[in-house]
Structure formats: C-alpha cells, structure tokens
Amino acid sequence: xxxxxxxxxxxxxxxxxxxxxxxxxxxxxxxxxxxxxxxxxxxxxxxxxxxxxxxxxxxxxxxxxxxxxxxxxxxxxxxxxxxxxxxxxxxxxxxxxxxxxxxxxxxxxxxxxxxxxxxxxxxxxxxxxxxxxxxxxxxxxxxxxxxxxxxxxxxxxxxxxxxxxxxxxxxxxxxxxxxxxxxxxxxxxxxxxxxxxxxxxxxxxxxxxxxxxxxxxxxxxxxxxxxxxxxxxxxxxxxxxxxxxxxxxxxxxxxxxxxxxxxxxxxxxxxxxxxxxxxx
Amino acid sequence: xxxxxxxxxxxxxxxxxxxxxxxxxxxxxxxxxxxxxxxxxxxxxxxxxxxxxxxxxxxxxxxxxxxxxxxxxxxxxxxxxxxxxxxxxxxxxxxxxxxxxxxxxxxxxxxxxxxxxxxxxxxxxxxxxxxxxxxxxxxxxxxxxxxxxxxxxxxxxxxxxxxxxxxxxxxxxxxxxxxxxxxxxxxxxxxxxxxxxxxxxxxxxxxxxxxxxxxxxxxxxxxxxxxxxxxxxxxxxxxxxxxxxxxxxxxxxxxxxxxxxxxxxxxxxxxxxxxxxxxxxxxxxxxxxxxxxxxxxxxxxxxxxxxxxxxxxxxxxxxxxxxxxxxxxxxxxxxxxxxxxxxxxxxxxxxxxxxxxxxxxxxxxxxxxxxxxxxxxxxxxxxxxxxxxxxxxxxxxxxxxxxxxxxxxxxxxxxxxxxxxxxxxxxxxxxxxxxxxxxxxxxxxxxxxxxxxxxxxxxxxxxxxxxxxxxxxxxxxxxxxxxxxxxxxxxxxxxxxxxx
Numbered sequence: 001x002x003x004x005x006x007x008x009x010x011x012x013x014x015x016x017x018x019x020x021x022x023x024x025x026x027x028x029x030x031x032x033x034x035x036x037x038x039x040x041x042x043x044x045x046x047x048x049x050x051x052x053x054x055x056x057x058x059x060x061x062x063x064x065x066x067x068x069x070x071x072x073x074x075x076x077x078x079x080x081x082x083x084x085x086x087x088x089x090x091x092x093x094x095x096x097x098x099x100x101x102x103x104x105x106x107x108x109x110x111x112x113x114x115x116x117x118x119x120x121x122x123x124x125x126x127x128x129x130x131x132x133x134x135x136x137x138x139x140x141x142x143x144x145x146x147x148x149x150x151x152x153x154x155x156x157x158x159x160x161x162x163x164x165x166x167x168x169x170x171x172x173x174x175x176x177x178x179x180x181x182x183x184x185x186x187x188x189x190x191x192x193x194x195x196x197x198x199x200x201x202x203x204x205x206x207x208x209x210x211x212x213x214x215x216x217x218x219x220x221x222x223x224x225x226x227x228x229x230x231x232x233x234x235x236x237x238x239x240x241x242x243x244x245x246x247x248x249x250x251x252x253x254x255x256x257x258x259x260x261x262x263x264x265x266x267x268x269x270x271x272x273x274x275x276x277x278x279x280x
Numbered sequence: 281x282x283x284x285x286x287x288x289x290x291x292x293x294x295x296x297x298x299x300x301x302x303x304x305x306x307x308x309x310x311x312x313x314x315x316x317x318x319x320x321x322x323x324x325x326x327x328x329x330x331x332x333x334x335x336x337x338x339x340x341x342x343x344x345x346x347x348x349x350x351x352x353x354x355x356x357x358x359x360x361x362x363x364x365x366x367x368x369x370x371x372x373x374x375x376x377x378x379x380x381x382x383x384x385x386x387x388x389x390x391x392x393x394x395x396x397x398x399x400x401x402x403x404x405x406x407x408x409x410x411x412x413x414x415x416x417x418x419x420x421x422x423x424x425x426x427x428x429x430x431x432x433x434x435x436x437x438x439x440x441x442x443x444x445x446x447x448x449x450x451x452x453x454x455x456x457x458x459x460x461x462x463x464x465x466x467x468x469x470x471x472x473x474x475x476x477x478x479x480x481x482x483x484x485x486x487x488x489x490x491x492x493x494x495x496x497x498x499x500x501x502x503x504x505x506x507x508x509x510x511x512x513x514x515x516x517x518x519x520x521x522x523x524x525x526x527x528x529x530x531x532x533x534x535x536x537x538x539x540x541x542x543x544x545x546x547x548x549x550x551x552x553x554x555x556x557x558x559x560x561x562x563x564x565x566x567x568x569x570x571x572x573x574x575x576x577x578x579x580x581x582x583x584x585x586x587x588x589x590x591x592x593x594x595x596x597x598x599x600x601x602x603x604x605x606x607x608x609x610x611x612x613x614x615x616x617x618x619x620x621x622x623x624x625x626x627x628x629x630x631x632x633x634x635x636x637x638x639x640x641x642x643x644x645x646x647x648x649x650x651x652x653x654x655x656x657x658x659x660x661x662x663x664x665x666x667x668x669x670x671x672x673x674x675x676x677x678x679x680x681x682x683x684x685x686x687x688x689x690x691x692x693x694x695x696x697x698x699x700x701x702x703x704x705x706x707x708x709x710x711x712x713x714x715x716x717x718x719x720x721x722x723x724x725x726x727x728x729x730x731x732x733x734x735x736x737x738x739x740x741x742x743x744x745x746x747x748x749x750x751x752x753x754x755x756x757x758x759x760x761x762x763x764x765x766x767x768x769x770x771x772x773x774x775x776x777x778x779x780x
Contacts, residue, residue, distance in 0.1 A: 073682050099684035110679030114697045123693065124683050172683075 025084070026180050027053045027072055032081035034067055034236075041067045042236040045081070053214040054206050056227030058220060060259070064236040065216045069184050070215065074105050086179065100124065103173025107185040111157040111166050117168045118153040121175050130174075142171040145205055163194040169190040170205075181213040187222065199225055220263050231265075232256060306520035308334040311348050311357035315464060315722075316553070316738060317402065320542050321361035323557035325510065325527065327569040329359075331561075332522035340553075341734055342644055342725040344437050345370050351644045351725075352511060353390060358520075359512035363402060365475060365504040367394070367511075369442040388514060393524070395510040396531035400484060400539045403506040404438065406496045410469060412577060413494035420499040421452055424478065428455045433476035435464040443504060445480075445766075451502045465738050482506075484536055486544035488731060501668040508534065533564055548740055579732065580751055585753065586646075586727035590718045594650045595711055598657030603703065603709075605658070606665020607691065616666060623659040631656070631720045642738035649721035656708040656717055664706025668699025700770050708763035715756045719748060729755075 016075065027049040030116035034042040042064040049055050058064040072082060074095045083090045085098055111120050120164050124137045143150050146167040154218060160225040166186055169233050173181055187195045187202075203226055206213050231241040240252040251257045308329045312322030319340050326338040334695045337359060343347055349371050351357045368377045369386070408418055416427055424430065438444040439461045447455065457479075462470065467479040468487045481488060481495070481768050488495065489626050516524040561567040574582070599684070600703045605623075609616030629637075634655065638648030672695060696703075722730025729748040736744030 070678075073676050075681060084468075096684045096686055099682055102684075104679070104682035104683070106675055106679065108675060110675045111680075112676060112679070112694055124685065127685060127689055127693070 001178050024051050024087075026086065027050065027214070028082075028084040029068070029071070030082045030084070030276055031129060032068075032078045034064075034071065034076065034078050037168065042071075042078070045236065045238065047238065048229065049212065049214055050229065051179075051212045052210055053228040053230045054215065054226055055231060056223040057214065057216045057233060058218060058223045058259075059233035059239075061218065062235075063233040065218075065233050066184055067234075069214065073099060073102055073182055090252065100128070100176055102181045103170075103176075103180070103181055104179040104182045104185065105166070105169045105173045105186045107188040108155070109169035110185075111165060111168055111172070113157050116154050116156055117160065117164075120168055121153075121162050121172045122155070123172070127177055131235075135147050138177075140172070140176060142174055143173070145208070146170055147201060156240075161194075164188050166190065166198065174209075174223075178211075180212040180214065183213065185216055185218070188217070202226060220260060232259060298707065305333040305335055306516075308336050308359070308516070308520060308522065308523055309357045310338045311342050311351055311360035311725075312338065312340050313345070313348055313360070314343055314734065314738065316486070316546050317482065317539065318361055318545050319553045320546060321398075323553045324560060325359055325361065326528070327554075327561045328526040328565075329520075329523045330569060331371050331567050332520070332526050334490060334523050336648065339484050339725045340731070341722075341738065343723060345441075346573045347639065347644060347724065349511075350639070352392060352513065354515065356643050356645065358516055359510055361398075361508060362394075362511045363506035364397070365403065365443065366441075367507035367509075368504060373442050378763070382497075387511070388558065391544050393512055393514045395512070395528050397506070397507040397509055398407040398530055399532045400533045401507050402484045402536070402539065403498075404443075404481055405481050405498065406478055407488065408472070408478050409495040410492050410494050412477055413496075414647055416496070418496060420497040421454075422499050423496065423500070424454055424456070425452065427509055427686045428456070430477040431475070432456050432478045433462050433467050433470050434459065434480045435467065436461045436465075438480040445504070449500055451500055453685065465740065466639070469740070471780070484539040484543055486540060486547040488546055491545070499660055500582040508539075510634075522678075526611070534560075538564075550739070550741065556644055574606055576747065580629055580747060581597075583727065584751060584755070586731075587715070587718055587729045587752070590646060590649050590653060590721050590728050591711065591714050594653035594718075595657050595707070595714050598654050598661060598710060599707060599754070601654075602658045602661035602706075603665050606662040606703070606706075607665040609662060610669035619662060620659075620666065623662050626655045627659045630662065631717045632723065633670070636722050644725040644753055646726040648720065648724055649726035653714050653718055653721070657714050659702055660709040660713070661703065661706040662704045665699060665708070668702030668706075669695050672698050676693050694725055698713065701767060704763060704767040704770065707761060708767075711759040711763060712756045713751060713758060717779065720773070 023025040027047070029045055032042055032045040032047075033045060041062075045064075046069070047068070050202045057068060059065050067076055071078050072085070072090075074090050080135065086101075088098075092099060098215070111117075112123070115123065121139055121142065122135050123136070139153070140150070140170055142148070143153070148164060148167040152160065157168070158167065161225060169186070173183075189197055206226065213226075215223075215226060227244065229241060230244050230247055231245065232239045234255060240247055240256050244249075247256055248260055251260070295507055308326075309547075310322050310329065312318040322338050322340060326336045330338045342351065342357075345362075347361075348357070348360050352360060362371075364380075364383070366382060372383065372386050375386050377386060384394055391471065397470070406421055406424070412418065416423070419429075432445075434445050439459070445459065449456075462474065464480075467476070468491060470476040470495070471479050472491060478496075481493070483495070487493070496650065510527045510530065512524060512527055516527075517680045527661065542556050542560060545551045545559075546553055558569045561569055596614065602623075605619050609619045626634075634652040635648060638652050642648040642651055676694065676698070677690075680690045718726075718728050719730035719733055721728050722734050729752040732744045733748035736742065736746075
C-alpha cells in the first residue's frame with residue numbers, strides 16, 4: 001500500500017477512481033463473512049478504511065453495518081476472513097490493548113449507570129493508572145471540546161439529558177486519545193433539534209481532531225454531512241462507496257439512486273444537510 | 281460491609297469469651313434426651329457435678345438414644361441418664377447381654393461405666409383413657425387383640441426400637457394396622473382429643489394421673505426392665521474422681537413415686553427442671569446448689585447469642601463461597617448448570633434430615649448445625665449472583681469490553697456493582713431462611729431459639745414456645761430491614777438497578 005491509495009477496494013474488484021491523500025489504512029477487512037444462524041449478516045466483504053478521514057457505513061436495517069463495526073472492535077468474531085488494525089491482524093496480540101486504541105460509542109451510549117459521568121470517562125485511565133493531573137486536564141479539554149458543562153460531571157447517567165449523555169459517551173471514547181473513533185448510530189436516539197446541533201458539533205470535533213472516524217447511520221443526510229467517504233451496504237455487501245457526490249452523480253445501480261432519494265425534504269426550506277460541502 | 285463484618289467479629293468474641301469464662305476444675309458435659317425425665321435427671325447430674333467443683337455444661341434434650349450414645353462415645357458429652365432396657369436392647373443389641381455383669385463388661389470395653397440403678401424402673405407401658413378402657417373393658421395388652429380398629433399412636437423411638445411396636449405386635453399377635461409415629465408429648469394431646477386410642481407411655485410419666493389414663497397390664501412380660509442408671513465415660517474416674525463418685529452416690533435414691541413427682545412438678549406445675557432438680561438434691565442428698573435460675577431476659581439473651589452465632593457463621597461463610605460460585609456459573613454455562621443443580625438439590629433436603637446427616641460427620645452441637653445452615657444458604661446467593669451478572673444489559677457488557685477492560689477489572693468495576701442489588705437480595709433471602717431453619721439446630725444440641733421452642737413443645741408451654749418463636753421472627757425482620765439498609769448504602773444513588 002502506498003501513501004496514495006484507493007480509499008476503498010470494492011469486493012467486485014473495481015477501484016474507485018477518486019484518490020484520497022492519507023497516511024495509510026486504519027482497518028483492512030479481507031474477505032470477511034459472518035452469519036447469525038441462518039442469517040448471513042456479512043458476505044465476503046473487503047473493505048479498507050482510510051486513516052484520518054470520516055467513513056460512514058450506511059444502509060437499510062440488517063445490511064450488516066453494525067456487525068462490521070462490532071467486528072472491528074472485536075465484539076463480533078467473523079466466521080471467516082481477516083481484519084487488520086494498523087496493519088496487524090486483530091487476532092494477533094492482546095485485543096484489550098488494541099481496543100484501548102479505539103473509542104466506541106453506541107446508540108444509547110452504554111454509560112455505566114452506577115458511575116458518575118466523570119467516573120465513566122476516566123474509568124479506563126484510572127484502570128491504567130494514568131497520572132491523575134493529566135487525566136484531570138484531559139477531562140477539562142474534552143468538556144471544552146464536547147461543550148459538556150463541567151458541573152454535570154458528578155451526575156450519574158440517569159441524571160443527564162439525552163444530549164449530555166451522548167457527549168459523555170463521546171468523551172469516554174476520546175479519553176485515551178484513540179487512533180480511531182467507532183460510532184454506532186450515536187445520534188439515533190436523540191430528538192431532531194439536539195441531533196441537529198450535535199451533528200454540527202460532531203463535524204467540528206472531527207475536523208479539529210483529524211482522527212479516523214467510522215460511523216454507522218441510516219440517515220443519508222447525516223452521512224453526507226459528516227462523511228468524507230460513504231459506504232453504502234445492502235445485505236452484507238458493499239453496493240457502492242465513495243464521496244457523496246460520486247454516489248449521487250454516478251450511481252452503480254438503481255438501489256443507490258433509490259436510497260439517496262429516500263429522504264423527504266420539508267417544502268420551502270433549504271436542505272442544509274444535502275448542500276455540497278464548501279471545502280470539496 | 282465493614283459494619284457487617286464488625287458485628288460478626290463482635291459476636292464471635294462474645295461467644296468465645298463466654299465459653300472461656302468457666303472457672304477452674306474439671307469440665308464436665310452432661311447430656312440428656314429430649315424428654316422431661318431425662319432433662320431432670322440431667323439437671324440432677326449437673327448439680328452433683330457442680331457440687332464437686334467441676335464446671336458443668338448441660339446439653340439438654342439432645343435427641344434420642346443413638347445421638348446421646350454416640351456423643352458419649354465421642355466424648356462430646358461425659359455422662360447422661362440411661363435405662364438398662366435401652367442399653368440391652370438398643371445400644372448393645374448385637375451383643376449377648378445375659379446379666380448386669382455382662383452389660384458392665386460390654387460397656388467398659390467401650391470406655392463407658394454404668395452406675396448402680398438409681399432406684400426406679402421406667403418401663404414402657406401402653407395406655408388408654410379411662411373411658412376407652414371402660415367401654416371395651418380393656419385391662420391387659422392381650423385385650424387389644426379384640427379391637428382391630430383402635431388407632432395406635434406411638435413415639436418414633438418406640439416404633440423403631442427392638443422391643444418396640446413390631447416386637448410387641450408379634451408377641452401379642454395384635455391386629456391393628458392404623459399406627460402412627462408421633463412425638464411423645466403430642467401423643468397425650470392426641471389421646472385426649474380422641475385422634476388416637478392407644479399410646480406408649482413411660483411408667484413415671486406425670487401425665488398418667490393428670491389425664492387419668494389406664495395402663496394396660498403387660499400380661500406376657502414383653503417389656504424388659506428399664507432401670508434408670510447413669511452412663512459416664514470411665515475416664516471421669518481419673519479426671520474427675522469426685523464427680524464420678526457423686527454419680528455413684530445417686531444409686532438407690534430415686535424411687536418411682538419420687539420420679540413421677542419430679543416429672544409432674546415440671547410438666548404440670550410448670551417449675552423449671554433446674555429448680556426441681558435443686559429441690560431434690562436439697563431434700564434427698566442435702567446438697568445445696570447455688571444455681572440461680574435464669575430470668576426470661578437472660579435466657580433470651582443467651583439464646584440470641586447462640587442463634588446469631590449459628591446464623592452469622594454459616595451465612596458469612598456461605599457468602600464467601602456462593603458469590604464466587606455464582607460468578608463461575610455466570611461465566612461458564614455448563615459448569616453453571618451443574619453448580620445450580622447441586623445447590624438446588626441441597627435445598628430440597630428437609631432441614632431435619634440435613635441436620636441428622638451431619639451428625640456422623642461432625643457430631644452434635646453447633647458444628648453440624650452450622651454446616652447444614654451453610655449448605656442451605658448457598659442456593660439463593662449463587663442463583664442471585666448468577667442472575668445479577670447474566671441479567672446485565674448486553675450493551676453495558678459490550679461497552680466494558682470495548683473500553684479494553686480485562687475480565688477481572690470488568691467483574692470488579694462493572695459486573696459486581698451492577699449485580700449488587702440482586703446479590704444482596706439473595707443474601708437477604710438466605711439470612712431469613714437461615715434464621716428460621718436455625719431453630720431446628722436445637723434438635724442436635726446447637727442451642728438457639730429452637731431450644732425454648734423444643735422445651736415448650738415438650739412441656740406443652742405456649743409461653744416457652746413464643747420465647748423462641750417471637751425473637752426468631754424479630755431477628756428475621758431485623759435481618760430483612762438491615763440488609764435492605766445495607767443495600768441502599770451500597771447503591772447511594774439508587775441507580776444501580778440493572779437496566780433491561
């Protein structure tokens with residue numbers, strides 16, 4: 001792999017024309033399959049996730065997008081195939097150490113209900129016996145980054161609002177300054193206004209951090225707003241991947257067109273989310 | 281938890297210090313069977329031993345012949361009152377006992393000495409109420425042959441023993457088939473209420489005149505003599521010679537009327553065994569025992585300490601064994617099923633049976649009771665630990681794994697705290713069951729609240745039964761509220777509920 005490489009290798013062998021400048025591949029999924037009983041969740045999947053970019057996995061329910069994320073962090077074991085993280089197979093060496101290089105946020109945040117927001121965020125740092133002063137500084141930094149009020153740090157999760165809850169989940173994921181953020185529908189359970197604000201904030205955070213982000217969503221608006229690369233999945237296979245403009249201008253099949261259009265706009269209001277991104 | 285620990289520690293110290301607080305002189309443990317006469321005789325032996333300067337512990341109403349005899353052989357008790365008929369037919373049943381001398385030889389081969397007869401023959405007899413006797417003109421046991429439908433109620437010991445019901449039935453050719461085994465003290469009440477027609481009695485029973493019972497003449501001399509004697513460990517002649525001499529000095533001093541009178545004083549006049557024994561020692565042997573009768577409060581306090589000891593030790597050890605087992609069960613499905621099944625089977629064994637199973641392994645007293653209570657306490661804690669951990673929301677489990685926490689840290693930081701309400705509920709259940717079951721411990725000499733309950737049943741004394749039952753119920757309630765309080769303390773935000 002050269003520094004200049006294709007963002008995504010498709011399982012049909014086609015290389016997407018658009019090239020992205022990046023440091024290399026964060027994840028490489030090689031010929032991955034996974035089934036749950038009779039249900040084939042992922043089939044012969046090849047996928048490369050570029051470093052330093054935001055990749056969005058999108059697709060209808062049951063397309064395997066959450067399973068793929070779960071396999072990347074080792075929660076789900078693939079039936080076949082290899083997953084490379086920073087060029088090392090996940091199955092080699094201590095998985096726990098690799099997980100400490102990843103930050104993972106799920107839809108309902110998965111905050112531990114018996115621990116305060118602060119303890120949730122610092123749990124891992126304390127377990128690894130990091131310097132308390134550095135941890136305190138880091139938590140302050142994260143509060144600033146995620147616009148989380150420091151006064152609320154000593155509340156338990158049940159006392160937080162939905163938006164605050166997900167901010168804490170994000171802070172927890174970022175605490176150890178991981179190489180990659182894995183977000184599984186992080187905004188899926190929030191009401192539209194908070195969701196809208198958080199989308200804006202997330203974009204700012206992703207830009208300021210310059211981290212590799214892999215996000216799962218089923219909202220095409222959110223995907224196009226946040227993602228550098230969109231990977232559209234269906235029935236455990238990649239249908240098309242690339243920049244949002246590629247998927248709109250150059251759809252590989254009818255499903256891509258239908259999926260991109262399956263978003264209603266409110267009459268008379270401009271669709272901010274679907275505007276072309278100013279820096280592209 | 282620390283507070284809980286300190287309560288246990290306090291208990292242990294108080295129990296230990298009270299057991300060490302006895303004075304000098306040889307230490308003698310007297311045993312008695314679970315009927316009034318035996319307890320009175322036990323108190324008399326205790327008074328005699330105390331008078332010779334020994335420090336004495338009387339383990340009252342320990343149980344039947346087997347339990348007392350084995351306890352004597354093992355040295356758990358040093359002496360107890362027994363009857364020659366029982367020795368010949370039960371204890372030495374498989375040896376040829378033809379005379380008093382051969383009995384003494386057979387006993388001394390086992391390191392046991394037998395005193396000369398105390399002076400009364402308390403043999404078995406069959407009794408009916410006066411109206412029954414009149415209606416059927418019953419005079420002898422042979423007369424029973426004519427009344428096939430009479431309902432017989434015999435003490436469990438009489439049902440089983442060599443010269444008991446089966447042998448009696450054969451000897452006289454008795455046709456009755458409706459035979460029930462029941463507690464001897466309940467038999468009188470059954471007879472009075474008409475539920476049963478014929479019971480076995482001891483000839484010195486206080487109830488015979490009280491209920492106006494007619495004794496049926498043993499016209500074929502089936503029942504052997506049951507002369508009261510003292511069995512004691514031969515070693516006492518060396519370690520406590522004054523005491524063994526005092527035991528021998530009781531020979532011939534107790535005739536059948538005196539014994540029946542002492543029985544009646546306890547059973548019918550509601551005097552305590554120790555008072556009755558002290559009066560006997562004073563009037564017959566001119567021995568003054570400075571036994572101060574315990575007040576009700578002192579008794580309740582002593583029983584509370586014993587009960588807490590049984591419950592505390594067994595529950596505490598069960599917690600330390602059951603929580604790891606519960607964790608193991610949650611981790612490994614197959615092993616978990618085996619663990620839960622075994623604990624479940626233990627739970628189905630009746631309390632009394634489990635206690636009796638423990639006797640051959642651990643003897644009598646608090647050890648077998650604690651072991652049995654320990655086994656009983658396991659299941660609720662194992663099951664609730666298992667449920668508490670497996671019931672944790674999978675997304676929380678995944679979050680903990682995804683953070684990169686190793687399994688032991690996950691257990692300590694996430695799983696155990698989240699399972700705490702469930703585990704505490706299990707401990708609470710165990711504690712309450714344990715407090716109730718521990719009352720059975722008195723049956724094997726472990727003391728506790730079961731002691732006054734047993735005595736109360738034996739003496740038909742509701743007050744005494746309540747003296748054990750009410751504190752036991754209160755202790756269960758306190759345990760319930762106490763554990764709920766600890767539970768709230770462990771989950772200060774009340775947020776530790778498992779989200780499902």
